[in-house]
Amino acid sequence: MARAGEEALIARYFAPLSGPGAEGLRDDAASLTPSPGHDLVLTADAVVAGVHYFPDDPPGSIAVKALGVNLSDLAAKGAVPRGFLLTLALPDDWTEAWLSAFAEGLGASSLEHGCPLLGGDTVRSGGPALIGVTAFGELPAGTIVRRQAARAGDRLCVSGTIGDAALGLALRLAPDEALDPAHREALRDRYLHPRPRLALAPVLRAHARAAMDISDGLVGDLTKMLSGTGLTARIEAARVPLSPAARAAIARDPARLATALTGGDDYEILCAVPPEALPAFLAEAARVGVPAAEVGIVEAGAAPPRVLDVAGTAMAFAAGSFSHF
Amino acid sequence: MARAGEEALIARYFAPLSGPGAEGLRDDAASLTPSPGHDLVLTADAVVAGVHYFPDDPPGSIAVKALGVNLSDLAAKGAVPRGFLLTLALPDDWTEAWLSAFAEGLGASSLEHGCPLLGGDTVRSGGPALIGVTAFGELPAGTIVRRQAARAGDRLCVSGTIGDAALGLALRLAPDEALDPAHREALRDRYLHPRPRLALAPVLRAHARAAMDISDGLVGDLTKMLSGTGLTARIEAARVPLSPAARAAIARDPARLATALTGGDDYEILCAVPPEALPAFLAEAARVGVPAAEVGIVEAGAAPPRVLDVAGTAMAFAAGSFSHF
Structure with missing residues (x-):
C-alpha cells in the first residue's frame, strides 16, 4: 500500500x-x-x-x-x-x-x-x-503538588507496587524460564503499559506536601525529590510494596530486589505526607482504588537517602538511579 | 571535557x-x-x-x-x-x-x-x-484567528516579503557567485532565522477573518487555507512582495520566481481580510512595523488557487507545496 x-x-x-x-x-x-x-x-x-x-x-x-x-x-x-x-x-x-x-x-x-x-x-x-x-x-489555582516541598518528619508513601516494570525489562533481556509464566507476563505487561495514577490526583492535592512520579527508580527519584533541600530520608525495604510476581522473581534471585528498587518505568507515585494527614491520605487512596503504602520518613540532613534492610543496615546499590539518557 | x-x-x-x-x-x-x-x-x-x-x-x-x-x-x-x-x-x-x-x-x-x-x-x-x-x-477568549475561516470576497494579504528563505536554501544547494554577496547573505539569513510576526497578532485578531503562517510556501499554504472549504483564490504574482535580494536573484534566473512562491520557510503571515477591514488592517500593520500587502482575493469555487502572471495567465508549478515530511 x-x-x-x-x-x-x-x-x-x-x-x-x-x-x-x-x-x-x-x-x-x-x-x-x-x-x-x-x-x-x-x-x-x-x-x-x-x-x-x-x-x-x-x-x-x-x-x-x-x-x-x-x-x-x-x-x-x-x-x-x-x-x-x-x-x-x-x-x-x-x-x-x-x-x-x-x-x-x-x-x-x-x-x-x-x-x-x-x-x-x-x-x-x-x-x-x-x-x-x-x-x-x-x-x-495554586494547588499544584511540587516535587521538592517535603519537610522533615513527613512520611514517604508510594502507590501500587514497585519494581515490576524494571523486572519485566530485566526478564526480557535475560529470560528466566523457571519463573511462572503468569508472573512473567504480569511483569512484562507493567513494562509495556504504564498505568498513570490519575485517580490519586485529588488525594495528592488534599494531603501530600510533595510528590513526583517514579520513572527512574524509587531510590534515584527519592534522591531527586530531596536533592538540594537539606533533607534526607530513610526507607525500609521490607515496607516497599511488591507484587506477587515481583516477590516470586526476587525469591528466585535475591539480587533482583536491587533491580526493583532502582530500576525505571514504575510510573507509580512517590509522595511526602505530613504525619497528621497520613491516615486520611491512605484511606482516601484506598477509596479511589489506588493502594498506597507508607515506606519511610523524611529527615533533616544532606546525606543521600538510605534504604534499610530487615537488619536495619543501609543497602548499597551499584546504580542509584536508572537513566534513559 | x-x-x-x-x-x-x-x-x-x-x-x-x-x-x-x-x-x-x-x-x-x-x-x-x-x-x-x-x-x-x-x-x-x-x-x-x-x-x-x-x-x-x-x-x-x-x-x-x-x-x-x-x-x-x-x-x-x-x-x-x-x-x-x-x-x-x-x-x-x-x-x-x-x-x-x-x-x-x-x-x-x-x-x-x-x-x-x-x-x-x-x-x-x-x-x-x-x-x-x-x-x-x-x-x-474566543478571539483565535482560524486557518479555514475565509469567505468569498476576502482580500488575501501577506506580511513582509515572500521567498527569501527558499531562495536562501536554493543558493546554499547551488551557489551563485555572481549574485551580490550582500543579497546572498540576506537570503541565507532569512533561511537560518525565522522572524515570527508576533507584532501582527493583535492586528490579525482585530481585522483578519482567517490566518496561517507560511511555512510550506505561499502557494501550498494558500491551498491548505482553502482546502475543503468550497473556496478558491486568485493571486497576482506581481503583487507578491519580494525583497531586493529576492528580486536580484530572480533577475539572474526567472525560474527562481517559482521557488519563491512555492518554497518553504517564509514564516510570514498569510491572511484573509474582509474588504471593508482592509484599509485598517494595512494601516495598523504598518503602524506595528510589519509591512503587509494585498496580493489577491478569495473566490467561490473548489478549484485550486491560481497565481496569475502579469499577462493574467495562471502560472504552473512543478511542486505546489514544499514538504519537510
Missing part, C-alpha cells in the same frame, strides 16, 4: 482522535480554555525506539507508553488531564500498518484517560522513531 | 532560561496561570537535523529556528507568547560546545520574544538531533 503524505496521514489516523479546540487538526494551533480559577499544568516527555522501548514492541503499546508517561506526571502534580499534543518523528521505513496500530492504541488510551489529541507535528526522524507528547492538565 | 549527565545538563544550560512556574526545571511539570478571560493557544513543531536544517548550521541559529517556527504559529493565531517546553533529542556525538551555543541562542530568542522556557525533556535520539518545541500563547 502506498504511504500517505503528511496531510492525508493526519486526516486518516489522527483527526479521529482530536478533541474540542483542535479544529479537526486542520489548523496550526489548538485553543484550550482552562476552567475558571484553574492553573494549567504542562509536561513533555518523549520516548525513542531502542532507548525507551523495543523497536518491535506492539505499536499500540508504544502509544500507551508515550501518553502514559506524561499522564503520570500530571497525576503526580495533582492535575486532571485536558489534552495533549503529539510530535511524531517517523523512521524512513514506517508503514501504514504500524501507524494504524499506533493510532488505535493512542486513541484507546486517550479515551480511557479523558485526554483528547489537540494537535502536533509529524516529521521524518532520519533515525529511529521518536514519540514526543506534551500533556496539559488543570487544577484549582 | 567530560559531558554532563541529564540533570547537570539541565541545571547548567537550561535552568537559566526558565521562567515563573518552571520551578527552575527541578520538577516534572510546570504550572501556567492564564490571564483571566483568556484562552490558551497551543502549538508543537519539531525540527530535525538534515531535514529542517543543515547539521552544521550554527547551533544558536538552530535554536532560533526551533523556537521561531512555533512562535510564528502563535502569531498567525493572534496569540501572545507565554512560554514553551523543549524536547531535545541529542545524537550520540553531541558536545558541550554545541549545547552551550544552542542554549545561548535559545535564551536570546526566548528573551527577545518574552517566551520563557517552562520545562521539557532531554533524550538520546539514536540518530540525528531533533528539537521539539511546544509553545503556549494566550488571547482574549
Whole structure:
C-alpha cells in the first residue's frame, strides 16, 4: 500500500482522535480554555525506539507508553488531564500498518484517560522513531503538588507496587524460564503499559506536601525529590510494596530486589505526607482504588537517602538511579 | 571535557532560561496561570537535523529556528507568547560546545520574544538531533484567528516579503557567485532565522477573518487555507512582495520566481481580510512595523488557487507545496 503524505496521514489516523479546540487538526494551533480559577499544568516527555522501548514492541503499546508517561506526571502534580499534543518523528521505513496500530492504541488510551489529541507535528526522524507528547492538565489555582516541598518528619508513601516494570525489562533481556509464566507476563505487561495514577490526583492535592512520579527508580527519584533541600530520608525495604510476581522473581534471585528498587518505568507515585494527614491520605487512596503504602520518613540532613534492610543496615546499590539518557 | 549527565545538563544550560512556574526545571511539570478571560493557544513543531536544517548550521541559529517556527504559529493565531517546553533529542556525538551555543541562542530568542522556557525533556535520539518545541500563547477568549475561516470576497494579504528563505536554501544547494554577496547573505539569513510576526497578532485578531503562517510556501499554504472549504483564490504574482535580494536573484534566473512562491520557510503571515477591514488592517500593520500587502482575493469555487502572471495567465508549478515530511 502506498504511504500517505503528511496531510492525508493526519486526516486518516489522527483527526479521529482530536478533541474540542483542535479544529479537526486542520489548523496550526489548538485553543484550550482552562476552567475558571484553574492553573494549567504542562509536561513533555518523549520516548525513542531502542532507548525507551523495543523497536518491535506492539505499536499500540508504544502509544500507551508515550501518553502514559506524561499522564503520570500530571497525576503526580495533582492535575486532571485536558489534552495533549503529539510530535511524531517517523523512521524512513514506517508503514501504514504500524501507524494504524499506533493510532488505535493512542486513541484507546486517550479515551480511557479523558485526554483528547489537540494537535502536533509529524516529521521524518532520519533515525529511529521518536514519540514526543506534551500533556496539559488543570487544577484549582495554586494547588499544584511540587516535587521538592517535603519537610522533615513527613512520611514517604508510594502507590501500587514497585519494581515490576524494571523486572519485566530485566526478564526480557535475560529470560528466566523457571519463573511462572503468569508472573512473567504480569511483569512484562507493567513494562509495556504504564498505568498513570490519575485517580490519586485529588488525594495528592488534599494531603501530600510533595510528590513526583517514579520513572527512574524509587531510590534515584527519592534522591531527586530531596536533592538540594537539606533533607534526607530513610526507607525500609521490607515496607516497599511488591507484587506477587515481583516477590516470586526476587525469591528466585535475591539480587533482583536491587533491580526493583532502582530500576525505571514504575510510573507509580512517590509522595511526602505530613504525619497528621497520613491516615486520611491512605484511606482516601484506598477509596479511589489506588493502594498506597507508607515506606519511610523524611529527615533533616544532606546525606543521600538510605534504604534499610530487615537488619536495619543501609543497602548499597551499584546504580542509584536508572537513566534513559 | 567530560559531558554532563541529564540533570547537570539541565541545571547548567537550561535552568537559566526558565521562567515563573518552571520551578527552575527541578520538577516534572510546570504550572501556567492564564490571564483571566483568556484562552490558551497551543502549538508543537519539531525540527530535525538534515531535514529542517543543515547539521552544521550554527547551533544558536538552530535554536532560533526551533523556537521561531512555533512562535510564528502563535502569531498567525493572534496569540501572545507565554512560554514553551523543549524536547531535545541529542545524537550520540553531541558536545558541550554545541549545547552551550544552542542554549545561548535559545535564551536570546526566548528573551527577545518574552517566551520563557517552562520545562521539557532531554533524550538520546539514536540518530540525528531533533528539537521539539511546544509553545503556549494566550488571547482574549474566543478571539483565535482560524486557518479555514475565509469567505468569498476576502482580500488575501501577506506580511513582509515572500521567498527569501527558499531562495536562501536554493543558493546554499547551488551557489551563485555572481549574485551580490550582500543579497546572498540576506537570503541565507532569512533561511537560518525565522522572524515570527508576533507584532501582527493583535492586528490579525482585530481585522483578519482567517490566518496561517507560511511555512510550506505561499502557494501550498494558500491551498491548505482553502482546502475543503468550497473556496478558491486568485493571486497576482506581481503583487507578491519580494525583497531586493529576492528580486536580484530572480533577475539572474526567472525560474527562481517559482521557488519563491512555492518554497518553504517564509514564516510570514498569510491572511484573509474582509474588504471593508482592509484599509485598517494595512494601516495598523504598518503602524506595528510589519509591512503587509494585498496580493489577491478569495473566490467561490473548489478549484485550486491560481497565481496569475502579469499577462493574467495562471502560472504552473512543478511542486505546489514544499514538504519537510
